[in-house]
Amino acid sequence: MTVWDEVVGQERQVGPLRAAIDDPGSMTHAWLITGPPGSGRSYAARAFAAALQCERGGCGECRACTTALSGSHADVTLVATEKVTISIDEVRDLIGLAATSPSQGRWRVIVVEDADRMTERTSNVLLKSIEEPPARTVWVLCAPSPQDVAVTIRSRCRIVGLRTPDPQDVAHLLTERDGIEPALALECALAAQSHIGIARRLARNPDARARRDQVLALATDIRGVGDAIFAAADLVEVADADAKAATEERDAEEKAQLMTTLGVEDGGRIPPALRAQLRQLEEDQKRRATRHKRDVLDRAITDLMSLYRDVAVAQTGATVPMVNLAHEGHVRDLAERTTLADTMRCLDALGTARERLAGNVAPLLALEAMALDLRPRTPSRR
Numbered sequence: 341m342t343v344w345d346e347v348v349g350q351e352r353q354v355g356p357l358r359a360a361i362d363d364p365g366s367m368t369h370a371w372l373i374t375g376p377p378g379s380g381r382s383y384a385a386r387a388f389a390a391a392l393q394c395e396r397g398g399c400g401e402c403r404a405c406t407t408a409l410s411g412s413h414a415d416v417t418l419v420a421t422e423k424v425t426i427s428i429d430e431v432r433d434l435i436g437l438a439a440t441s442p443s444q445g446r447w448r449v450i451v452v453e454d455a456d457r458m459t460e461r462t463s464n465v466l467l468k469s470i471e472e473p474p475a476r477t478v479w480v481l482c483a484p485s486p487q488d489v490a491v492t493i494r495s496r497c498r499i500v501g502l503r504t505p506d507p508q509d510v511a512h513l514l515t516e517r518d519g520i521e522p523a524l525a526l527e528c529a530l531a532a533q534s535h536i537g538i539a540r541r542l543a544r545n546p547d548a549r550a551r552r553d554q555v556l557a558l559a560t561d562i563r564g565v566g567d568a569i570f571a572a573a574d575l576v577e578v579a580d581a582d583a584k585a586a587t588e589e590r591d592a593e594e595k596a597q598l599m600t601t602l603g604v605e606d607g608g609r610i611p612p613a614l615r616a617q618l619r620q621l622e623e624d625q626k627r628r629a630t631r632h633k634r635d636v637l638d639r640a641i642t643d644l645m646s647l648y649r650d651v652a653v654a655q656t657g658a659t660v661p662m663v664n665l666a667h668e669g670h671v672r673d674l675a676e677r678t679t680l681a682d683t684m685r686c687l688d689a690l691g692t693a694r695e696r697l698a699g700n701v702a703p704l705l706a707l708e709a710m711a712l713d714l715r716p717r718t719p720s721r722r
């Protein structure tokens with residue numbers, strides 16, 4: 341298995357990256373890897389970094405490959421941010437690093453996983469280094485689409501556009517790499533709509549599957565106003581708990597680290613001059629938790645949309661495969677007791693809720709309105 345085998349279903353798409361490895365003449369110093377969430381763009385970037393360092397062009401087994409993939413290779417820098425934006429200081433540090441020669445590897449590779457999170461001003465700082473890169477430095481930027489990156493940057497990069505992989509390919513990867521039983525692997529690949537990370541989490545974590553099932557059950561559980569209000573509150577609570585679990589430990593670590601850096605003793609009083617820095621950190625952490633919570637809610641809504649999409653498929657008699665295979669009974673039941681117009685109305689309500697969340701409407705308000713709209717309108721036809 342080479343490093344490229346895990347870039348699922350993108351043989352043609354990664355062609356230019358592989359060609360640059362095989363023929364140094366076609367090497368470029370700035371790349372932009374784009375693709376929808378879950379298409380594996382950050383994995384593709386790391387595979388490329390590994391292939392650049394490996395003596396055998398990305399064997400997947402040597403030390404250069406394994407350390408480049410895991411992010412511990414001395415000459416491969418992976419920048420992933422949980423923050424809303426990548427700061428100008430972070431980019432300045434990277435540019436300083438880009439100017440140095442690789443210490444042991446063949447190239448200095450800098451992978452920026454969320455290049456879409458740079459402000460215009462930060463992008464302009466980066467631009468200089470991308471325009472005149474040192475001879476052995478390679479920048480690999482990742483973003484959902486080329487339009488998410490400043491035009492000045494993207495016009496200087498070679499663009500590699502990944503696509504949404506086929507669910508069968510994702511299932512195959514889960515079976516091969518993670519040892520997931522094939523039927524479950526396919527069920528999860530479909531449920532995740534080919535998002536590799538989510539498919540893997542569903543396949544390996546029964547709790548994640550149970551939470552998803554709980555979300556999907558909303559489609560049939562909401563009958564009246566009371567159900568709708570409770571369902572909305574439940575969803576927000578699940579998202580809160582998820583965000584808390586994901587960020588709490590890290591927040592505490594970051595705070596302890598900052599205190600050490602500032603020279604404040606454990607539990608000691610913080611001198612007034614340093615309070616601003618602590619406040620800044622706390623604000624960043626709060627923003628991160630909010631973002632995580634919104635991501636969880638957005639995922640829940642996307643899951644519900646996939647269920648109504650299946651209902652619409654059943655109602656129109658289309659022959660495309662179902663996303664929620666494990667919920668087929670549920671889907672058929674809804675398809676029978678509602679009309680296609682109902683289904684479309686529910687899909688609209690879900691779409692509106694997503695837009696409101698993205699537009700910073702209070703989550704509970706957006707979800708209550710959504711849950712109320714999901715109530716059945718037509719009396720049961722049975």
Ligand SMILES: [Zn+2]
Pocket residue numbers: 394395396397398399400401402403404405406
């Ligand atoms: Zn190797």
